[in-house]
Amino acid sequence: MSLNAAEIVDYTDPETIATQRDYVLYSKQVHSYSPAIQKILDLINDYVPDAEAAFRAGAPAIWTGGYSWEPPFLYSLGITPVSYQEMGRYGFREDMLVAEDYYQFPVETCSMVKCAVGQWHKRLNTGTINRILGSASSCEPFNLAWEVLRKEGYDVFTNEVLYRGPSVNGERLEQLVQLMMENLLDIAEWLTGKREIDEAALRRELDRKNRLLVKFKRILELRLSHPFYMKTLAIILTLNVGLNNYFGKPEPFEAAIDELIEELEKRPINQEELKRVVPLVWAGGTGQEFGVYEAIDLAGGALLGLRGTPFKLVREDIPPLEALARYLYENGRAGAGVFTRDIIESEVERLKAKGIILYGYIGCSFASVDREMWRRYFHAKGHPCLNLEGTFQTGLPSGQVLTRIKAFVEMLLADR
């Protein structure tokens, strides 16, 4: 179901952009010079519909966060992880209303959760993926969502809270690692009926993960010399989503990444680009207001560092189950905001970034506290920060958000 030219949106008229899919189509048009990026954008676009079609044809798949430990583990069990956040981005205003009116979620609930709930509701009794693996440490609104969906008939499994507090080290950290390993066996039992894993298959998946992490580091290095070759929407979806779950298609994803590296390595450096680039670090999740990314591009910014930037490999010197559990805690993914702040800071220093964009969703109390802590911390160190709140709902971002981005990047440009 790859995109074809007839579907390309005429972006000269912003009115034609109505959905996140339109932005992906538009991005494909913008990257017409790069076969590799076009393939990646097709993978992005086809991820959820193709996984659901494959499921209907008999290929095992489950809904899951799909941004952390889940993909390598699930692939090793022969199950495709399908990210419910990616499904949620197909949500429309009506899906939010289903969450509010039918499931009685308070209006102020995070829009990401409401979009996902509305999308799951649409899929009830349609023969599509009916199992959800939820991570109990994700967030309270999602915990609530899984409870109501279980009552509607979904087969839902939520594991123990995996959170690592700022002072958790030594024996307490070892206990967390053990707990996570038990959790993984619980999940294997839920999915396969057996409380065991295929160590060789998990090792293969962890090797794939490490291989791709190395390749992404190479892409990030090359982007320093080619900051505008891969625009903001494409890089953020590739790195924040694709690197984690491979858009449900590990081999084609890796092949496209190899092709991208080749394209970047062959491309002559354009000194003009280097003179006008404003290096930025994105310290938020993958915002669904795709117009925000377009605004960054138009203003002359380039997201060269991201919160989820890969920096550590999965250990190869210990058994794979333990390696996966340790990776979760040692990579800043399952813990206090201070761990993530360290990643952001190392990116700011590595890139000599001019500014940091802190992005989160309205209604997320947990992330807004982190963002405010980071903003104060980085401001005190003299790094300009833009703290943005948006919604998960599809369509165009608000004019206010776009104006703030433009003003921020222009201020950084003027400061050079």
Ligand code: SF4
């Ligand atoms: S943005 Fe916050 S409230 Fe919304 S799903 Fe994520 S963690 Fe939960």
